[in-house]
Amino acid sequence: MAGSVSSRHPAGLHVSLHLYLGAGTRSVGQVPLARTSFRPGTTGEAPGPVPPTLVGSLLAFVAVFGLWGATNWVPTLVRELPDLQGLDRAVLSTYVSYAIMALNLGALGGYFCFGPLADRFGRRPIFALMCAGSLVMLPITFLTPHAYVDVLLLLPVLGFFNNGIFSGFPIYLPELYPTSLRATGAGFCFNAGRILASTGPLLTGFLVTSLGSFGRAASAVALIYLVGLAILPFAPETRGQPLPD
Numbered sequence: 001m002a003g004s005v006s007s008r009h010p011a012g013l014h015v016s017l018h019l020y021l022g023a024g025t026r027s028v029g030q031v032p033l034a035r036t037s038f039r040p041g042t043t044g045e046a047p048g049p050v051p052p053t054l055v056g057s058l059l060a061f062v063a064v065f066g067l068w069g070a071t072n073w074v075p076t077l078v079r080e081l082p083d084l085q086g087l088d089r090a091v092l093s094t095y096v097s098y099a100i101m102a103l104n105l106g107a108l109g110g111y112f113c114f115g116p117l118a119d120r121f122g123r124r125p126i127f128a129l130m131c132a133g134s135l136v137m138l139p140i141t142f143l144t145p146h147a148y149v150d151v152l153l154l155l156p157v158l159g160f161f162n163n164g165i166f167s168g169f170p171i172y173l174p175e176l177y178p179t180s181l182r183a184t185g186a187g188f189c190f191n192a193g194r195i196l197a198s199t200g201p202l203l204t205g206f207l208v209t210s211l212g213s214f215g216r217a218a219s220a221v222a223l224i225y226l227v228g229l230a231i232l233p234f235a236p237e238t239r240g241q242p243l244p245d
Helices: 002-008 010-022 050-069 070-080 089-121 123-143 149-161 164-176 179-197 201-213 214-232
Strands: 025-028 031-034
Touching: 002 025, 002 050, 010 179, 031 214, 050 123, 050 164, 050 179, 050 201, 050 214, 070 089, 070 149, 070 214, 089 123, 089 149, 123 149, 123 214, 149 164, 164 179, 201 214
Parallel strands: none
Antiparallel strands: 025 031
């Protein structure tokens, strides 16, 4: 009887199916699939991709700005150390190379740890950890060392936070978008952040002139991580959530 009623009233069947699909699930065969999306700072329905795009772009901007505006000046930091003054340029370049290796060693640790930590504690807390660690370690690394050995000890810690944060973007940004926008949205966020952060080296040069040293300039640039910490409360937490349809 139900089948005959449906065949005589296709419009009613269409409305019923529309209401069913609009209620929050779709069915393929007999298996219901949940429809999910996100609100800033929560899970659930979202009005559109604009808030996640703003959050993702700002996080990328903060990470790249801190890297280009401060961490990339590590070779200058090493060359200005008091105990390395007067060395031959070739020897000094060797010391710089070892310092970069120490920085990258810490970065590898950050890259490997971000994923497991984000799965255990959530995406937002680990982004916050990386921002807070960078905020603290940049001034310590650029202002306190007076010997080369001090720099070698500090750079891996700085690299863990300052470079390790980049491992979070391939995890987090695609989770903000539905399938139809996933690659485009993630790519736009990261590259928009890079474009905005291109002012970092210019600002650092200005700060060196104004503040009198690369160490003070890098410490001032570290304040950008406060922007990251400020935006994170509005970021969707995606840990344990199905990808948006």
